[in-house]
Amino acid sequence: MNILIRAICLVGVISLSALVQAQEIKSEDPQASEATLTEQRQATEAEFKSLLEDLNGKSFSAKSKAITALSLLSDDRTLPILKKMQDGELFYRKSDGVIVFVAEVEEGLELTDVISGESLGVVGSRDARKIRINNGVRQQLRSAVALLELASPDRKLRLESARNMIKSPDDSLREVLALASKKEKSDEVKHLLDVAIARIDIQSDDQEVRADAVEVLGTAVEPEAVAVLNSLAKKGEDGKYLESNVEIAKLAELKLKSINTKLGIFKFTENLMFGLSLGSILLLAAIGLAITFGVMGVINMAHGEMIMLGAYTTFAIQQLLPNHINVSLLLAVPAAFLVSGTAGVLIERIIIRHLYGRPLDTLLATFGISLILQQAVRMYRANNVPVVTPDWLSGFWQVNGALSITYNRIYILIFALFVLAALALLLKKTLVGLQMRAVTQNRAMANSMGIRSNWVDALTFGLGSGIAGIAGVALSQITNVGPNLGQSYIIDSFMVVVFGGVGNLLGTFFAAMSLGIVNKFLEPVTGAVIGKIIVLVFIILFIQWRPRGLFALKGRFAED
Amino acid sequence: MLKNSILYTLIMNDKVGRYILAALLALAILVPILNIVMPEDSFLHVPTYTVSLLGKYLCYALLALALDLVWGYCGILSLGHGAFFALGGYAMGMYLMRQIGDRGVYGNAELPDFMVFLNWDSLPWYWLGFDSFTFAMIMVIVVPGLLAFVFGWLAFRSRVTGVYLSIITQALTFALMQAFFLNDFGFGGNNGLTDFKEILGFDIQSDGTRLTLFVLSAVSVILAYLACRFITTSKFGRVLVSIRDAESRTRFLGYRVEHYKLLVFIFSAMLAGIAGALFVPQVGIINPGEFSPINSIEIVIWVALGGRGTLYGAVIGALVVNYAKTYFTGAFPEIWLFMLGGLFVISTTYLPRGIVGVAESLMGKRKARSTHGSDDSPDQSDADNDKNIGEVKS
Numbered sequence: 001m002n003i004l005i006r007a008i009c010l011v012g013v014i015s016l017s018a019l020v021q022a023q024e025i026k027s028e029d030p031q032a033s034e035a036t037l038t039e040q041r042q043a044t045e046a047e048f049k050s051l052l053e054d055l056n057g058k059s060f061s062a063k064s065k066a067i068t069a070l071s072l073l074s075d076d077r078t079l080p081i082l083k084k085m086q087d088g089e090l091f092y093r094k095s096d097g098v099i100v101f102v103a104e105v106e107e108g109l110e111l112t113d114v115i116s117g118e119s120l121g122v123v124g125s126r127d128a129r130k131i132r133i134n135n136g137v138r139q140q141l142r143s144a145v146a147l148l149e150l151a152s153p154d155r156k157l158r159l160e161s162a163r164n165m166i167k168s169p170d171d172s173l174r175e176v177l178a179l180a181s182k183k184e185k186s187d188e189v190k191h192l193l194d195v196a197i198a199r200i201d202i203q204s205d206d207q208e209v210r211a212d213a214v215e216v217l218g219t220a221v222e223p224e225a226v227a228v229l230n231s232l233a234k235k236g237e238d239g240k241y242l243e244s245n246v247e248i249a250k251l252a253e254l255k256l257k258s259i260n261t262k263l264g265i266f267k268f269t270e271n272l273m274f275g276l277s278l279g280s281i282l283l284l285a286a287i288g289l290a291i292t293f294g295v296m297g298v299i300n301m302a303h304g305e306m307i308m309l310g311a312y313t314t315f316a317i318q319q320l321l322p323n324h325i326n327v328s329l330l331l332a333v334p335a336a337f338l339v340s341g342t343a344g345v346l347i348e349r350i351i352i353r354h355l356y357g358r359p360l361d362t363l364l365a366t367f368g369i370s371l372i373l374q375q376a377v378r379m380y381r382a383n384n385v386p387v388v389t390p391d392w393l394s395g396f397w398q399v400n401g402a403l404s405i406t407y408n409r410i411y412i413l414i415f416a417l418f419v420l421a422a423l424a425l426l427l428k429k430t431l432v433g434l435q436m437r438a439v440t441q442n443r444a445m446a447n448s449m450g451i452r453s454n455w456v457d458a459l460t461f462g463l464g465s466g467i468a469g470i471a472g473v474a475l476s477q478i479t480n481v482g483p484n485l486g487q488s489y490i491i492d493s494f495m496v497v498v499f500g501g502v503g504n505l506l507g508t509f510f511a512a513m514s515l516g517i518v519n520k521f522l523e524p525v526t527g528a529v530i531g532k533i534i535v536l537v538f539i540i541l542f543i544q545w546r547p548r549g550l551f552a553l554k555g556r557f558a559e560d
Numbered sequence: 561m562l563k564n565s566i567l568y569t570l571i572m573n574d575k576v577g578r579y580i581l582a583a584l585l586a587l588a589i590l591v592p593i594l595n596i597v598m599p600e601d602s603f604l605h606v607p608t609y610t611v612s613l614l615g616k617y618l619c620y621a622l623l624a625l626a627l628d629l630v631w632g633y634c635g636i637l638s639l640g641h642g643a644f645f646a647l648g649g650y651a652m653g654m655y656l657m658r659q660i661g662d663r664g665v666y667g668n669a670e671l672p673d674f675m676v677f678l679n680w681d682s683l684p685w686y687w688l689g690f691d692s693f694t695f696a697m698i699m700v701i702v703v704p705g706l707l708a709f710v711f712g713w714l715a716f717r718s719r720v721t722g723v724y725l726s727i728i729t730q731a732l733t734f735a736l737m738q739a740f741f742l743n744d745f746g747f748g749g750n751n752g753l754t755d756f757k758e759i760l761g762f763d764i765q766s767d768g769t770r771l772t773l774f775v776l777s778a779v780s781v782i783l784a785y786l787a788c789r790f791i792t793t794s795k796f797g798r799v800l801v802s803i804r805d806a807e808s809r810t811r812f813l814g815y816r817v818e819h820y821k822l823l824v825f826i827f828s829a830m831l832a833g834i835a836g837a838l839f840v841p842q843v844g845i846i847n848p849g850e851f852s853p854i855n856s857i858e859i860v861i862w863v864a865l866g867g868r869g870t871l872y873g874a875v876i877g878a879l880v881v882n883y884a885k886t887y888f889t890g891a892f893p894e895i896w897l898f899m900l901g902g903l904f905v906i907s908t909t910y911l912p913r914g915i916v917g918v919a920e921s922l923m924g925k926r927k928a929r930s931t932h933g934s935d936d937s938p939d940q941s942d943a944d945n946d947k948n949i950g951e952v953k954s
Contacts, residue, residue, distance in 0.1 A: 299723045354909050359723050360637045361908040364864060367857055368904025375897035491734050491853070494727045529738045536735040540711075540728055544718045 048075055049115060052099055055085065056092050056131050063133070064140045071144035079148045081114050086141040091128040093120070102128055143173050150180040155189065162192035166224050169199040195220040202228055210248055218255025221262055221400055229256050266403040271520050277409035279516025280416035281478070283509060284471035285489045286496035287423065288464035290508040293497055295440045295460040298352060298359055301367035303493065304486025305374060306465040309343060310336035310472020311481040312377060315385045326390040329473070336469035343373075344465025348458045370486070377483045384482035393477060412474050419470060424505055426463075436460055495539050501549025511550060570789050576916070577789065580872040581782055587614070588778035592771045608767045611774050612842050613886065618777035619839040621878040622784055624862045626831035628874035629788050631863060633797065634824050635804035637722075640729030641832050642856035643736050644704035646846065648833025650740075651703055653753035653846040654687060655696035656764070660757050673755070674748045684746045693760055700837040701830045708829030709822070716818040716825075721807065730853050737851035752847025759841050770842070777838045781875065784831055788871050791824070800824055861900065865907045867914025876915060 051073075054066030067085075070078050084090040084101060091102045093111060100111040100120060109128050111120040133141070149161035165177060174197060181193035198216035201209050214232065217225045232252035234242045241249035289303045300306075314332040321328045347369055355362045389408070396406040427433035438446040439456045447453050475485065492515075500511030515535060522531030571578055591606050591614065598605040623645050630636040662669035666676040671683060689695040711732060715725055743749035762769045791797050802810045803817050811817045840846045849855070858881075866877020881903070888896040911918060 293723075297723075299727065351905055351909060358908075358912075360726065361912065363637070363723055363726060364857075364860060365905050365908040368861075368901040368908075371897050371901030371904065375894070375901070378897075379894060491731055495731060498724060498727060529742055533735045533739055536731050540714065540731065543720055543724070543728060544714050547718050547720050547724070 048073060048077075052081070052115065053097070055081075055090070056097060056099060060134050060137050063131075063137050067137070067140045067144050071147050077115065079145065079152070082141055082145050082148065085131060085133065086138065086145060088130060088133065090114075090131045092131055093123070094127050094129055099131070100128060139172060142170065143176055146173055147176050147180075150176065150184075150193075155186055158184070158186070158189045159192065162189050162196060163222075165196035166192060166199060166220075166222050169196065169203075171200045171203065174200045191219070192222075195222060195225050199225065199228060202232075207245055207248065210245070211251060214248055214251050214255060218252075218259065221259060221266065221403075226256070226259055226263070229259065266400075270403055270405075271524070272517060273405050273409060275517030275520035276413055276513065277516070278520055279513035280413045281471075281475065281489075282492055282496050282516050283416045283512035284412075284419060284474055285468070286493040286500075286512055287420065287505070287508055288467035288471070289493050290497045290500065290504070291423075291436075291467070292461055292464035294504065295436050296352075296356075296457050298355075298362040299366070299494075300461070300464065301363055301490070302347065302370040302373060303366075303465070303468055304488075304490035305370045306340040306344060306468035306486070307472040307475060307489060308377065308481075308483070308486040309340045309373070310469030311387070311476040311485055312385070312472075313339045313469065314473045314476040315387050315481055318388055325388050326392060329390050329393070329477075332473045332476075333470055336473045337466040338469075340469025340472070341462040341466030344468075345458050345462040347465075348461035352461065353454065353457075374483050374486070382483075384480045387476040387481050389477055408477055412478065415474055419467065420505065420509060423467065427505070432456075432459060495536065497549075499539055499542060499549060504549070507550050566790070567786070570786055570793070573793070574789060574872075576870075577785065577872045580875055581785060584618075584778055584782050584785075584875075588775050588782075592775060595767070595771060608770055611767075612770050615770070615774035615777045615842045616839060617879050617882045618774070618781050619835045619842070620859075620862065620882050621875045622777070622781050622835035622838070623832050623859055624866065624874040624878035625781070625784050625788055625871060626828040626835065627859050628863045628866075628868060628871060629791070629831070630825055630828045631860070632869035632871075632874070633792050633804060634800040634821060635807070636821060636825060637726045637860065638729045638825075638828075639726045639853065639856050639860065640731075640733035641828070641859050642853075643729075643733035643851055644708065644829040644832035645836040645839070645859075646736070646740075646848075646850035647704045647707065648700045648836030649840040649846040649850060650747060650753065650836075651690075651696055651699040651833070652837035652840045653756075654690040654699075654747075655693060656756040656759060656841065657753050658687075658691045659759065660755065663757055664755070672748070672753075674743075674751065675746075678743055686746065697837070700833050704829040704833035704836075705826050708826045712822045712825040716821045719818075730856065733851050733856050734853050737848050737853075740848035740851060748847070750848065752845060752849075753840075754845040754847075756841065756844055764841055764844070773838065773842050777842070780834060780838060784834075785871055785875065788831075791827070792871070796820070796823075858900070861904055861907065863914075865903055865911070865914050867916030869913075870916050873914050873916035880915070 048070075051066045051070050054062055055070075057063050057066060067082065070082065081090065081099075089102070090099065091109075091111070092099050098120070099114050101114055103110045103112070105122060107122050108124045110122045111128060112118070113120055146161060146165065149157055152158055152161075165173065177193050177197045177200070181190055181197065184190040184193060194216050198213035198220075201213035202217070204210055204213070214229070217229055220226070229252045232243050232249055233256055236242050243249040243252075285303075285307060288306070289300060292298065292300050292303075310332075313336040314329065317328045317332045317335055318325060321331070347366070351365050351369065352362055355365060393408045393411060394406075396404045397410070398404045427437060435446070435451045435456050436459075438449070438451055439453050439460075443453055446456075472485070475481075475489070479485070496508060496511045496515055499515065500507030500509070518538075519531055519535055522534055525531075526534065571581065591611060594604055594606040595608065595611055600607075623641065626644075627638065627641045630638055630641075657672045660672065664673040664676075666673055668676045671680060675683070690699070711729075715728060720728060739745050740747050740752075741750055747753065756764050758764055759769065762772075792800070799810065799815055799820055803815075803820060807817055836846075836850075859878075862877040862881045863874045864877070865881055866875065867873025884899070885896065888899060907914060913920075
């Protein structure tokens with residue numbers, strides 16, 4: 001039986017090489033290859049159909065033959081069919097034996113023709129039957145699917161397939177893999193294939209082959225490869241290697257050392273990335289606070305609720321446009337800015353205006369506002385609301401086997417930097433910005449130069465709150481949106497402002513990023529909570545050294 | 561004799577405070593009598609439940625006094641006074657935990673239930689000594705005092721003031737809350753300390769114990785009031801007020817501002833710790849929620865609404881707000897937070913001197929109308945003096 005499979009595989013391998021050669025020709029001379037490919041297609045269409053019919057042949061050996069033959073044809077339709085069959089979900093219509101895909105609907109089963117992709121209507125649940133497979137056929141399918149995937153012109157598919165090969169090694173596929181590796185042009189895929197082969201070879205009886213395999217595994221960072229090396233280098237209680245071949249065990253140990261250095265670097269990169277993304281969240285949350293505090297000298301305790309309003313605006317817009325999730329998030333940014341900004345201006349005009357020169361009272365009044373807003377939202381919806389993440393934000397970027405970064409982290413980092421840049425431009429290049437800076441530095445002098453500082457205050461408060469709203473949009477993508485959303489970020493934001501210095505974008509930026517990174521590096525060592533406490537204590541001590549933050553304003557105006 | 565005269569001046573010069581003290585004293589005497597003597601179906605009977613509730617309010621009043629001393633008189637707006645309160649409470653809770661002995665769920669005489677649950681095999685070092693009531697009571701004062709000393713020394717020395725200080729105190733209590741939520745921290749984690757049985761051998765649930773605790777709370781408030789009154793009317797107190805109103809100027813006059821601040825901050829923290837220690841046996845539980853920033857900030861609203869810078873204002877504010885809280889969270893749970901939020905806004909924008917301020921200005925008008933300012937008694941001038949102290953420039 002084994003010999004038979006090997007033989008079939010060999011056939012597959014040979015044909016694969018032919019196929020790859022054909023592709024090479026194609027890339028060398030596009031016109032010529034186009035011609036050959038169309039000819040091939042025409043010649044095989046009938047053959048393709050008959051082979052498909054054989055998939056539901058009388059004997060399993062007939063099925064196996066059909067699978068092998070199909071895998072030799074370059075037809076895009078083959079792969080999904082074989083995959084379905086592998087999963088045991090390929091059906092045939094009972095009446096005429098036509099092979100179909102099946103989707104369960106209320107009335108019964110909806111059939112789709114596998115060749116044309118046309119719907120064949122809905123039939124009763126007994127009118128279509130599964131194509132039966134046995135272990136031999138399943139094995140056959142595995143290699144056929146692997147063959148097709150590895151020969152696919154789509155690099156992503158090959159990469160994916162190679163990764164799966166590492167995860168589930170199968171010694172019957174070794175030849176397929178070896179050949180694919182030989183023909184592979186992409187270094188990344190080739191490397192993965194070699195690792196997959198090495199994982200198979202390590203089970204071999206030939207010690208030299210095993211040693212070579214260890215060498216290859218030593219260049220990999222995939223967790224599976226590292227696990228193999230770890231088990232090879234494992235020592236028993238008596239201090240001797242569990243592995244019978246000491247040479248190999250030693251080699252594995254040596255390789256592990258260099259791998260661990262590499263993994264350390266990746267871990268570091270990952271932490272850095274997590275830290276930067278946490279930092280960008282903190283930056284978004286704190287930047288508005290820094291402006292209002294800097295310009296007006298008041299702490300806005302309702303800042304967290306402005307963030308919450310932004311997040312709920314995102315939710316509301318998604319409710320309004322349930323079919324345009326991708327667009328709704330982009331729409332939510334200006335909408336949240338407007339909603340939170342308006343709320344900010346209202347709060348300033350109605351309450352804070354009366355409390356100038358009394359920062360502690362402002363703190364208390366805004367805290368009251370935050371309670372009211374929270375309760376208002378809680379009465380609207382007591383629980384968390386579901387905010388949908390659009391497709392382009394989900395998913396992750398697999399750098400290599402040991403390191404992957406989710407897209408939303410990258411986007412939030414970019415977004416935070418964008419907001420920071422926009423704000424810096426506003427402050428440095430516009431008249432409003434100029435006036436804001438003037439009021440920050442010396443209110444009385446600004447007034448006497450004809451700046452209406454109370455309007456600047458209102459605008460500043462609106463701007464700070466609006467940016468908090470934007471932060472809410474970003475936060476809605478990575479955390480639960482509920483009435484307490486703002487509360488969980490407000491203290492952290494304060495820490496950023498206190499750490500970075502008041503009214504200073506650069507200070508806020510550095511403070512947010514360094515706090516984010518420090519937090520994420522402490523987390524694995526001390527645990528999340530202790531890490532947070534250490535950071536808080538650090539800031540309390542830091543204040544001793546620099547009571548006005550990292551980048552304090554200098555000069556006479558800095559003193560109150 | 562000297563002590564008597566100090567007490568006499570303290571009481572005689574404090575017109576409103578006199579009534580408040582009298583009322584507290586009456587409460588301390590009347591409530592137990594009404595609870596014990598009156599038959600249960602009588603209109604005048606005070607059920608034990610109410611006694612405990614009143615006791616709780618009195619603990620809050622003590623806490624409010626502590627905060628008013630630092631905020632109203634020295635301008636230090638602490639948003640972390642709940643931390644000192646909770647630490648005092650934990651010290652008391654630890655003593656009560658040790659009193660449970662082997663009557664816990666697991667019947668382990670050596671370890672509290674939660675430690676057995678966590679598979680700890682011995683008592684952590686910081687639990688040692690809490691079998692002794694005296695030691696625990698010392699800790700009730702020392703632990704908050706020590707924290708206040710370390711924190712205050714660091715903060716005041718580097719001249720962290722105003723909103724910065726407020727935010728840092730809030731961060732402090734937030735950090736403590738996070739720490740106490742941890743199981744590994746050794747204070748019962750999320751659930752805190754509860755299931756208390758006895759205090760000094762008396763059943764903690766019994767009416768007698770509850771009455772005693774209530775009377776103790778009332779007496780503590782009275783004593784603390786007198787102590788605070790003594791401090792604020794002394795020369796030390798005058799310096800505190802001048803620090804509040806013009807810190808730099810006081811420093812330039814040669815006073816070591818940070819020493820004054822530190823002392824009053826430590827004293828206030830100790831008072832808060834005592835309040836916590838009285839609070840825990842009356843409510844029967846202490847958990848990390850007491851550290852939450854919102855609790856600390858609620859204390860501020862008691863003082864702000866009552867009238868900061870007047871000690872009796874703090875007491876009145878604590879009683880009024882907490883009574884309102886009990887009533888509204890029972891009757892209209894949804895609107896309580898609206899009301900609390902509204903209180904913050906209104907008391908800061910429209911009532912900067914609180915209920916007491918409103919009452920005073922009403923009384924002042926009436927008085928002015930009836931006497932046309934001919935009254936020049938020492939009493940009156942002293943009240944004016946008080947008013948000046950009471951005015952807060954935060």
